[in-house]
Each structure stands twice: as C-alpha cells, then as structure tokens.
Amino acid sequence: MKWSSKYFINGLIIIVPIAITAVVIINIFSFTESLLGRYLPIHFPGLAFVVVLILIVIVGWLSSHWLLKKVIGYGERLLGSIPIVKFIYNSVKQLSTAVFESQKLLKNAVLVPYPHPGVKALGFVMPELSAPLAEKFDEEHVCVFVPMSLNLTSGFNIILPRRDIIPLDVTSESALQYVITAGAIMPRGNDSNN
Structure with missing residues (x-):
C-alpha cells in the first residue's frame, strides 16, 4: 500500500501542474481563435497559436525600448491607483516574475x-x-x-x-x-x- 500512495502522489505532482497549464493555454488560444475568427477574413487551424507566440515576442521586444517602458510604467501606476486591482496585479506580477526569472524557486x-x-x-x-x-x-x-x-x-x-x-x-x-x-x-x- 505504501508504494501505491507514493505513486499516487508522484502522479498528482506531475499531472496537476500540467492540467492547470493546459487549461490556461487552451483558454488563451480559444479566446484568440474566437477573436481572430470574428475580425479576420482568413482562418486556419493553429492561427491562434502563431498569433499568440508572435504577440509575446513583440511585447517582449518592445518592452526593452525606453518608450514602451514608459508606457508600461504609466499603465502600472494607473493600475496601482485602483485598490483591489492593484493587489491582484502586483501579486500576479511578482509571482510570475519569481517563477519565470528564478530557476531556484523551491529547489534549495x-x-x-x-x-x-x-x-x-x-x-x-x-x-x-x-x-x-x-x-x-x-x-x-x-x-x-x-x-x-x-x-x-x-x-x-x-x-x-x-x-x-x-x-x-x-x-x-x-x-x-x-x-x-x-x-x-x-x-x-x-x-x-x-
């Protein structure tokens, strides 16, 4: 019985993060597909995937330039002035920064x-x-x-x-x-x- 509970926990540790990630990604792509289908005359399978990847790269590239840094800073200050939104945005941003930038989170x-x-x-x-x-x-x-x-x-x-x-x-x-x-x-x- 001990080995089965060990494998059950191991399975949960592997499946739960994958399932949550899959749900988030599928929802993002479904939302993008519905938007593109509504406003673009062309449509093919995988278009949302390509558009989301291009958008992420463009935003990352633009965010390294001083003008967009100022715009992002202004947007963050604007969000920071709304009490509940400020808490949610700052929490999510700090968590995502920690996860994506720190390779040692919960490692040591x-x-x-x-x-x-x-x-x-x-x-x-x-x-x-x-x-x-x-x-x-x-x-x-x-x-x-x-x-x-x-x-x-x-x-x-x-x-x-x-x-x-x-x-x-x-x-x-x-x-x-x-x-x-x-x-x-x-x-x-x-x-x-x-």
Whole structure:
C-alpha cells in the first residue's frame, strides 16, 4: 500500500501542474481563435497559436525600448491607483516574475529552527534579500519559505541568519513530496535513484 500512495502522489505532482497549464493555454488560444475568427477574413487551424507566440515576442521586444517602458510604467501606476486591482496585479506580477526569472524557486531545500529553537522544519531558500531588508542585519540573513504540510500554496517566510540553516543534499522533488505527504515520504538524497 505504501508504494501505491507514493505513486499516487508522484502522479498528482506531475499531472496537476500540467492540467492547470493546459487549461490556461487552451483558454488563451480559444479566446484568440474566437477573436481572430470574428475580425479576420482568413482562418486556419493553429492561427491562434502563431498569433499568440508572435504577440509575446513583440511585447517582449518592445518592452526593452525606453518608450514602451514608459508606457508600461504609466499603465502600472494607473493600475496601482485602483485598490483591489492593484493587489491582484502586483501579486500576479511578482509571482510570475519569481517563477519565470528564478530557476531556484523551491529547489534549495534546507532545515531551519522553526517554529522555535530546538526543532527543525524543512524549508526552501528564496532569492536573496532586497537591500532595505538586508541592511537591517549585522550579519548575512536569508529568507526561507517553510510550507505547510499538504499545501504548498501556504506557509511562512522567515528571515534568519545563514549560520542557522542546515543545507540538505536531497532532490527538490522528494523534498516537495515530503511536504505534500506530511512526512509520509521522506526526502531522498541527490545520488538516490529510488
């Protein structure tokens, strides 16, 4: 029975992100197809895919030029003046930036003294502290995300001295499984194949 629950969790870890990504992408392409079908005289299968890819590349290219940077900055300030929209937009932007720019998000598993000294919790080292936070400490501190068991979407960000962190030589997948299964599946070392 232990092996079947392990495979079930492994399957969930693989299928859930793929399913969510697929639903988002399919909805984007369906929306684009319906718009193009309504306003363009030509239509062929895959047109939405081509248009979305071209649009992403064009926006990325234009965003590196000073004029569009000013326009984007103005748009962000405008969104920032609307209370609820500001919260949603900033949260989504920061999360997407962290996911797309940081290759180490939830990769570097460590043990930290949490919730009090004498006990240890598994956490993940986050990107380095920003200057306004780092300058408040006399020694090097790091931010560690300590996820709640069974739910990776909630947890605690704690800032502690680097000397209090115990690095773990485990695979990131097995560290995530440990959290998701509330400790039923123990983390495996990087050199382990099972």
